Amino acid sequence: MPDNIVKIIDLVPGKVAPLATVDAGALTPEIFQRQFLNKHVPVLIKGAARHWRATQSWREPGYLDALCGDVEVKMSRVFNAAMAQDYKLETMKLRDCFAQLRASPDDTTYSIPATAVPAQWVKDLGEYAFLGPLDKKPRMYPRDRIFIYRNASTEWHYHPFDETITTQLAGSKRFSLFRLTADNWLPNSALIESKAHHRPDGARAFPADRPLTKYEGVLEAGDAVYIPPFWWHGVDTADSGIGYTLAHCFRTPAARLAAWKDPVTRRVFRQVAAKNKLAVPVALGVIAYSTLRRVTARQAW
Ligand SMILES: [Fe+2]
Numbered sequence: 001m002p003d004n005i006v007k008i009i010d011l012v013p014g015k016v017a018p019l020a021t022v023d024a025g026a027l028t029p030e031i032f033q034r035q036f037l038n039k040h041v042p043v044l045i046k047g048a049a050r051h052w053r054a055t056q057s058w059r060e061p062g063y064l065d066a067l068c069g070d071v072e073v074k075m076s077r078v079f080n081a082a083m084a085q086d087y088k089l090e091t092m093k094l095r096d097c098f099a100q101l102r103a104s105p106d107d108t109t110y111s112i113p114a115t116a117v118p119a120q121w122v123k124d125l126g127e128y129a130f131l132g133p134l135d136k137k138p139r140m141y142p143r144d145r146i147f148i149y150r151n152a153s154t155e156w157h158y159h160p161f162d163e164t165i166t167t168q169l170a171g172s173k174r175f176s177l178f179r180l181t182a183d184n185w186l187p188n189s190a191l192i193e194s195k196a197h198h199r200p201d202g203a204r205a206f207p208a209d210r211p212l213t214k215y216e217g218v219l220e221a222g223d224a225v226y227i228p229p230f231w232w233h234g235v236d237t238a239d240s241g242i243g244y245t246l247a248h249c250f251r252t253p254a255a256r257l258a259a260w261k262d263p264v265t266r267r268v269f270r271q272v273a274a275k276n277k278l279a280v281p282v283a284l285g286v287i288a289y290s291t292l293r294r295v296t297a298r299q300a301w
Pocket of ligand 1: 157158159233
């Protein structure tokens with residue numbers, strides 16, 4: 001197979017600014033909640049998992065192979081289902097995937113999309129001390145999902161629900177994030193969702209007079225990034241080795257759930273209304289309750 005590495009971050013033009021960065025040792029649940037969670041501010045957390053066994057042992061040859069058991073996963077040779085004509089997921093034993101990943105040249109892409117952490121791997125994960133009591137069961141996403149890959153980007157997307165801490169356990173990745181508001185939701189969201197950025201002249205379609213500000217940073221093994229809901233994010237690999245990325249989700253506080261002025265809230269509301277008219281009062285109630293909680297806590301959206 002020819003070189004099929006596709007990097008996606010730079011396909012969407014914008015001004016690049018450094019992602020806020022803190023050392024995990026300096027971050028408490030109180031600081032995390034006040035400075036980041038309650039303001040929807042993404043942050044790169046250096047060394048968030050530096051004490052986990054996974055960040056030490058998983059790169060050792062043969063270590064994880066011995067802990068695969070009979071686990072089966074789905075594996076793709078391209079990263080992006082929407083772009084590739086030949087996208088298909090092949091079900092295979094995880095240990096056979098490893099053999100293929102290792103034997104492949106440096107310019108090939110392999111992606112095992114989000115999957116449950118194999119049971120024998122869980123003991124090598126740890127806690128996030130800066131989450132503490134905030135680490136409640138997520139509403140929509142599984143608590144933990146793992147991505148295993150070589151040279152596989154993650155296409156631009158956002159999450160309407162749940163907070164995400166994404167952690168590099170081995171390998172390094174470049175993260176880029178931006179937030180859209182009612183003023184610039186269109187045309188940016190339409191261009192990205194129609195994959196216009198993958199066309200040869202795609203960057204020219206984005207509004208040049210109002211460039212996006214993309215907050216970017218590189219995660220090394222042991223680092224994590226807080227990805228708030230509503231923030232668009234894209235991810236490229238920063239090396240060509242086998243990498244492991246853990247997505248850990250937790251529950252969004254009531255005050256951060258929804259705001260009528262936010263284009264994501266409006267989109268979710270329209271989707272709910274189109275699917276089930278009876279759910280409209282519930283959806284409006286959630287938006288009103290979230291707004292009330294923010295006003296009571298004197299929090300801005
Ligand atoms: Fe994501």
